[in-house]
Each structure stands twice: as C-alpha cells, then as structure tokens.
Amino acid sequence: MATENDLGLLTDLYQLTMAQAYFQNRRTESATFSLFVRAYPANRGYFVSAGLEDVLEFLEGFSFDSTAIDYLYSLNLFADDFLDFMKSLRFTGEVWAIPEGRLFFKDEPIVEVTAPIIEAQIVETFIINQINLQSLIATKAARCVHAARSRAVVDFSLRRTHGIDAGMKVARASYLAGFAGTSNVRAGRRYRIPVVGTMAHSFVSSHEREIDAFRNFVKSFPNNSILLIDTYNTLAGARNAVAVGKEMASRGERLRGVRIDSGDLATLAREVRKIFDTAGMRHVRITGSGGLDEFDLAEFSDANVPYDSYGVGTKMGVSGDAPWTDIAYKLVEYDGRPVLKLSTGKTSWPGRKQVCRLRDVKGQLKNDFVTRRDENVPDAEPLLKEVMAQGKTLAPLPSLEQSRAAFLEEFGSLPDAMKSIRNPEHYSVEFSAALKELRDAVERKVAGAE
Amino acid sequence: MATENDLGLLTDLYQLTMAQAYFQNRRTESATFSLFVRAYPANRGYFVSAGLEDVLEFLEGFSFDSTAIDYLYSLNLFADDFLDFMKSLRFTGEVWAIPEGRLFFKDEPIVEVTAPIIEAQIVETFIINQINLQSLIATKAARCVHAARSRAVVDFSLRRTHGIDAGMKVARASYLAGFAGTSNVRAGRRYRIPVVGTMAHSFVSSHEREIDAFRNFVKSFPNNSILLIDTYNTLAGARNAVAVGKEMASRGERLRGVRIDSGDLATLAREVRKIFDTAGMRHVRITGSGGLDEFDLAEFSDANVPYDSYGVGTKMGVSGDAPWTDIAYKLVEYDGRPVLKLSTGKTSWPGRKQVCRLRDVKGQLKNDFVTRRDENVPDAEPLLKEVMAQGKTLAPLPSLEQSRAAFLEEFGSLPDAMKSIRNPEHYSVEFSAALKELRDAVERKVAGAE
Numbered sequence: 001m002a003t004e005n006d007l008g009l010l011t012d013l014y015q016l017t018m019a020q021a022y023f024q025n026r027r028t029e030s031a032t033f034s035l036f037v038r039a040y041p042a043n044r045g046y047f048v049s050a051g052l053e054d055v056l057e058f059l060e061g062f063s064f065d066s067t068a069i070d071y072l073y074s075l076n077l078f079a080d081d082f083l084d085f086m087k088s089l090r091f092t093g094e095v096w097a098i099p100e101g102r103l104f105f106k107d108e109p110i111v112e113v114t115a116p117i118i119e120a121q122i123v124e125t126f127i128i129n130q131i132n133l134q135s136l137i138a139t140k141a142a143r144c145v146h147a148a149r150s151r152a153v154v155d156f157s158l159r160r161t162h163g164i165d166a167g168m169k170v171a172r173a174s175y176l177a178g179f180a181g182t183s184n185v186r187a188g189r190r191y192r193i194p195v196v197g198t199m200a201h202s203f204v205s206s207h208e209r210e211i212d213a214f215r216n217f218v219k220s221f222p223n224n225s226i227l228l229i230d231t232y233n234t235l236a237g238a239r240n241a242v243a244v245g246k247e248m249a250s251r252g253e254r255l256r257g258v259r260i261d262s263g264d265l266a267t268l269a270r271e272v273r274k275i276f277d278t279a280g281m282r283h284v285r286i287t288g289s290g291g292l293d294e295f296d297l298a299e300f301s302d303a304n305v306p307y308d309s310y311g312v313g314t315k316m317g318v319s320g321d322a323p324w325t326d327i328a329y330k331l332v333e334y335d336g337r338p339v340l341k342l343s344t345g346k347t348s349w350p351g352r353k354q355v356c357r358l359r360d361v362k363g364q365l366k367n368d369f370v371t372r373r374d375e376n377v378p379d380a381e382p383l384l385k386e387v388m389a390q391g392k393t394l395a396p397l398p399s400l401e402q403s404r405a406a407f408l409e410e411f412g413s414l415p416d417a418m419k420s421i422r423n424p425e426h427y428s429v430e431f432s433a434a435l436k437e438l439r440d441a442v443e444r445k446v447a448g449a450e
Numbered sequence: 451m452a453t454e455n456d457l458g459l460l461t462d463l464y465q466l467t468m469a470q471a472y473f474q475n476r477r478t479e480s481a482t483f484s485l486f487v488r489a490y491p492a493n494r495g496y497f498v499s500a501g502l503e504d505v506l507e508f509l510e511g512f513s514f515d516s517t518a519i520d521y522l523y524s525l526n527l528f529a530d531d532f533l534d535f536m537k538s539l540r541f542t543g544e545v546w547a548i549p550e551g552r553l554f555f556k557d558e559p560i561v562e563v564t565a566p567i568i569e570a571q572i573v574e575t576f577i578i579n580q581i582n583l584q585s586l587i588a589t590k591a592a593r594c595v596h597a598a599r600s601r602a603v604v605d606f607s608l609r610r611t612h613g614i615d616a617g618m619k620v621a622r623a624s625y626l627a628g629f630a631g632t633s634n635v636r637a638g639r640r641y642r643i644p645v646v647g648t649m650a651h652s653f654v655s656s657h658e659r660e661i662d663a664f665r666n667f668v669k670s671f672p673n674n675s676i677l678l679i680d681t682y683n684t685l686a687g688a689r690n691a692v693a694v695g696k697e698m699a700s701r702g703e704r705l706r707g708v709r710i711d712s713g714d715l716a717t718l719a720r721e722v723r724k725i726f727d728t729a730g731m732r733h734v735r736i737t738g739s740g741g742l743d744e745f746d747l748a749e750f751s752d753a754n755v756p757y758d759s760y761g762v763g764t765k766m767g768v769s770g771d772a773p774w775t776d777i778a779y780k781l782v783e784y785d786g787r788p789v790l791k792l793s794t795g796k797t798s799w800p801g802r803k804q805v806c807r808l809r810d811v812k813g814q815l816k817n818d819f820v821t822r823r824d825e826n827v828p829d830a831e832p833l834l835k836e837v838m839a840q841g842k843t844l845a846p847l848p849s850l851e852q853s854r855a856a857f858l859e860e861f862g863s864l865p866d867a868m869k870s871i872r873n874p875e876h877y878s879v880e881f882s883a884a885l886k887e888l889r890d891a892v893e894r895k896v897a898g899a900e
Contacts, residue, residue, distance in 0.1 A: 216471055
C-alpha cells in the first residue's frame, strides 16, 4: 500500500505552519518537549511503555522527499525559502526515554526530545501516535496476562485492530507484555513472535458433516490439531472430537486440543472437560475465545474454569474499555528557558526531567520521584536513558525478548493491589522539591508577563 | 517502515493451516463468503460503507513473495507441495460489494467474495480489518456531521488514531462521511482531501508573551491565521487576539479566527464571541476543539453555542464509544451447496445474496430487503454490484469526491429519527421469503447430518 517515502508528511498541518512561523521569525533555538499521560483511564493504575523502537527509526529516517515538498508547494501556504529549508531538514536532536517494557505512571515523562524547535515540533504527531497506541495495548495486554494467572494468552485481534499498522503493533505490544504468541503471521515474521492458530467455522461448514471436517484437518496436522467444536452444537462437537481423537490414538497420533468460541464459555468448558476426561483424554487442552477480555479471564480464573489457554481478540486489540490515553507532548523548555502551559485541566511541568524509581528491601516497587533532569535520588533507578544524540540512536536497543523478560520481572515486583483489574490502588509518584520550585517560579513569571 | 511486500502474510495463521488442509484433502472448490455486521453498537442505527478501494487493491496484488514463503517454510508446519502451490497463488475470484459511502444496516451483506476456497479464506483477515475500521469511522464521522448541523467539522485525530494506517484511513473515511478536511498532511496528499491547521500551545509558550506569539504567527500567515487563545487564560487570550486583529486591520490584513481547546467550551465561546463582536470583529470565526464528539456537538447545536466549526480528534478517530463492530465474514456456499453456522448468537444466512433498497414517493429511504442474489424486487435498487471478476477490478471506482457526494445525498434521505445520536429508530430490513426458505432447508439438512 505505502509506496513513496512521504512519512515526513505524517504530521498535522499546524506543525508545518508553526514551523514556517518559527523559520520566518528566526526563532529556531533548541526546545525540549516532554511526553506524558495526564490521567488513568477507568480501572487503570499503571501503564506499560512501548513504541520507542518505531519512534527512533522514524526520527533517524525523518525527511521530506520531493513528492512531499511538491505537495506542500501546491498548497499555496508556504514560502519558497521555507520549503527550500525543509528539503534538507533532518532530525538532529537528542532523545531521552524510558525503555520499552517498563511500568510507568501518570504525569511521568516517558520520552523527552531536545532539538531545534522546528524539528522537535514536527515529529510530535508521529511520536504521540506510536507511543500512545503501543503503550495502550501493552497495558491492556498486561491486564489480560495478570487476569489469566498462569494460563497462556495469545493475540487473535488482527481482523479487528484499527488497520494494518495497529495489527502489527498490537501483536508486538501484547507479546512484550507477556502474551505467548499471535495469530498474525506477518507480525510473527517481522518480530519473531511465536505464531499460533487453530481452525475456523468455515472449515467445518464447508464439509457436509463436522466429523469429516475434523478427520480431514487432523490428516494435515496429525500432531498439532486444535479442533473448533462450536460450529453447530458444542457438546456434540466435543464428542466428535473424542471420536477423532481415538482414531488418531489408534494411529499413534495425539489430538492436541479443542477450542470453544461461543455460548456460555464457563459452563461449556466444564462440560467439555468432563467429556474428554471421561473418555480418558486428559491431555486434550481446551482453548477459550470469543469476545474475551481481562474481566472474563479474571472471572474464569477465580472460578477455576478449566481453560488451558485463551485467544483474546477485539477487546484487547482496540483496548475496548479504554481505546485512548490522555497523552500529551508539551514544550517544557525553549532556548534554555523552562516553560509551561496553564490551560484548564491541562497544565504541564516545566524543564527537562528524570523519573527515579525506588524499590523496598524485598525488591517490590515502592515509589517514583519525578525530578529535574540533573537531580540525584539516592538508591533510586533513573528510568529515562539517553537513547539518541545528534539524530543517531546511541546503542542497539534491547531485543523484544529482552524487553519482554524485563517487563515480566518488573511486573512481578508491582504489588498485587496495584495490578487489580478493577479500582486498583495507585502507585505513589512524587515531584521533587526542586521541580515544584521551578514550576512555581515559571508560573509567577508567566503571570507577570501576561 | 514497511519495506518487503509481505502483505500476503497479513493474515491469521489458521487461514494458512486450513488452506493446507483444503489443499491436501483436495477440497478446493469455489466458495462464497459474506461480510456483514451482526449488531448495532449502542446508539447506532446505521452504518456507512467504506474500505472497498483498499480491499480491491489488496486482492489485485495478493501473493506470497519469497520472503513470505521462506518464513512459512521455517515454521515446520507446512508441507513442501503446499508451499509450492502457495508460491503461485493469486486471487482469481469475484467480488460483489456495496459501493463506498452508502448506508447499510445490520445483517446486510456488504461484500460477498466467491473464489476457490483457499483464496477466499486467506483474504478474510485483511477484508474484515479494512472494512471494519473504515466503516466504523465513517459511521462515527457521519454522526458528528449530523450533530454539527451545518457547521464544518474537521479531522484532528492523527496523533491518537491506532497507528499510521488508521491515521490515513480515518482522514479518508471521515471526509467520505462529510467532514470538511483533515489535519493529516499525508492523507491530504494521498487522498486529495483539504488540509487544515491552526497553531499549538507550544508556539505560544515558546514566546515570553502570548501577544508576541500571535504577532509572529500572523506575520507568516497574514490572511489565514487562526490563533489558539487558551494557553494561559482564554478571555485574556481573546483580548490579545483582538489587539493583534486590529494591528492586522491597520495593515489591510484580516484575522481569520481563533480556536478554544480547553475549559468550559460552551461558556467560553459565548464570552469570546462577545469580546470580538464588541470590538467590531464579527468576521472572526471561532473554532472549538478538545475532546469533542457528536454528543458535545449536538449539545452545542441545540444551545446555539456560537462555534463556526469544530476540530474533532480522539473520540472520532478511535470511535471512542464504540471502537469495534461485530463484523463477520462467513462461508455461505461451498461447491454450489448453501451452508451456515449455528453457533450460539452467531448464526448466519446461507447462499449468495443481494440487498434491495426501496424509497418512498418523496425519495426518503423506506426499507431494505435482503434476498437471494438472483431475486428481483420491483422498484428497488440492488446495492451489491459486481466490482471484481477473475481477480481484476471491473471498472474504475468512483472518486472519493463522488462517493462523498453520494453519501451526503443518501444520508439526507434517511429519516431524522433514524439519525438520532441517542436511541435512534431502527430502519426496516426484511429477509425475503425465498431466503428464509433456503435457511430453513439448510438448517434441517445440517440437523439431519449431525
């Protein structure tokens, strides 16, 4: 689909009109923008960081090719000298960021970009777009992983994600947050994520009888078949699967599992489990799917519903109960001067910052301090790392597997009350005295100037 | 970002495992799949069709390149002869579809694909993904257009859409449904949509005083400036804008408008309107933005809040109150035999179908009939057209402008009670006697076989 490399245009028009105004007024000094989330959506008390890899790749390749410049010229909005300047515009700044797969909390800066203001401004739209989507989904997926306890959860969402890019990023973000795999084959290839899949109703209905469909399917996958048993009647389907499983056993093969995708999933799982157990087929695993989210998974976990794994789709892939976060990318410093915004309900903290994380003696997460960038909090881990300087990524990023492992470790260190999927306790985030002082000083200055 | 052409892999693994089972069992006859939405999300009583252009482009280019085949080989799941077959697989089927920008209703087939079952099956994931996203957003956008009455509504959502592809498709789908433009510059270029933009808070806060920011901005855009006035205090911002507007007038320029993005948007608009009117600047237009959706717009319309236009972002771009539809792509015919599925709550209608639309004498939409494909309903317009045969698009599709005009005409013919943004009346969709007969016959046959 995407052919030309006009990704530079993937921005809001006002970024470019402001860029021209900055350019023509010779206001092109260095600016720092800070990315943070202002509030928790309902039932959220943490976020999982994701999307940084795409942001850095975008910044490294950032430019306006001739198709882009030609288009801007055609709008009759931009001056020739400005468009000449844009032809050679690259991102030359630095980026500090919390690595992917870390927990973060509201009001904490996740990414801070420092660059000549035109560069730092134009890239806003892309940076918000990717960090918002990927962190949103990683957070939703972490909730599913938590709710499923030790059962495997896999991503079935591709058909209902918002487009192609979302389909890819959802597969990656959910794997980062502890999912076991994805049905998305392209994501499996691109990100080296395990791919998983069973069969669909159409395979069954294309045969005249369900049992014939099962027989034909296991012929092709004698050691790897998960049969979908709810096309007509789930319990009859289970009995057909038992029959086929026995035929397989007589050939030295083994039915791997069945999937239930509709109806009263809790009751059906118990009845289907009984059918297989009675038939001496305790090894057959049951997968549940069909509109599931973390609330269902938690209910099934609490009630010991005998599912061995889950496929979650739509509601995870669009973060159904919270399809966006109130994420913002705000100017916090211009030409060495800390700045802020006072808009109702949308105030920001001035200056470059750091987030410092403290653990207790048992290694559990204790609290975070948001500080000025150069402050030092004893025994705390500073979370924002310098990942890009002069427009170049400084060191290879951790692999997805490494980030996933880091996430699972840290997630294990967050107290359970803060992981509750309903009304979680909120983690303590404090702002340092020096940062508060700075904010007060800048507020006084703005009030004076206005 | 996307480099290799491995879009063939943009599918669920089970499509490929089923394909292998079809292949190895020599069940490769022609199949028809039908795409439809099973239910209305809350407060919905219609949908707007969108996404067909991308679907047809995908089908025309559908193939597995060598990177894709190599990856599939590496999974140790597929047989060599099957992968050889996949190397030359193309989409050779036919597609019937409701054109973009038409109203459609629950249970009505939007797209019907007829092709050898392996082809028709594998493309399911992509087809659902695109039609779901684009129709979802076109529907949400139509609700905003309706709620805003005659005021212009523009798309500001790119930063919060779910990824890049969604950002592009949201701009297109909202324009299709009557939006006046988008802030997304790349979508402006790609789809020839008018691009719009004002300024951001950072432009103001990068200056020491708001009024200096306004002065610098209008210097660059003397005839086209919309000043953002809520960075510190909205009413003080309005007075600064009046001052700058007067300076402009003395130079023979004209301030175009202001934007309010936070606070009590209704009250502020009235006070800001008064400030400009008192200053003799009735021509200055007021744009509202900041978390708006159709519910806010309807409230403002009812109360005659003096906004001239709106920028809507997040809640439209993710369809915030309904971020997915219950859309399904179901096998309805295999090898000439009509089939269905009986899963609880997810039953389907067998056979190839047509949707016939009737208008009353005044031209208002009256009701639809879902019929068998070859039925004829007197005086009704058949909505599904044959748009692809033997894998080739039959005729150039309407332009986006043409589809937008067609939508606005048809939307105007839908009774207001059915366009209500809360608890709309439902449009009448009936199933023909012949279709009901067929369904009963297939149900009996399935029950007999099982």
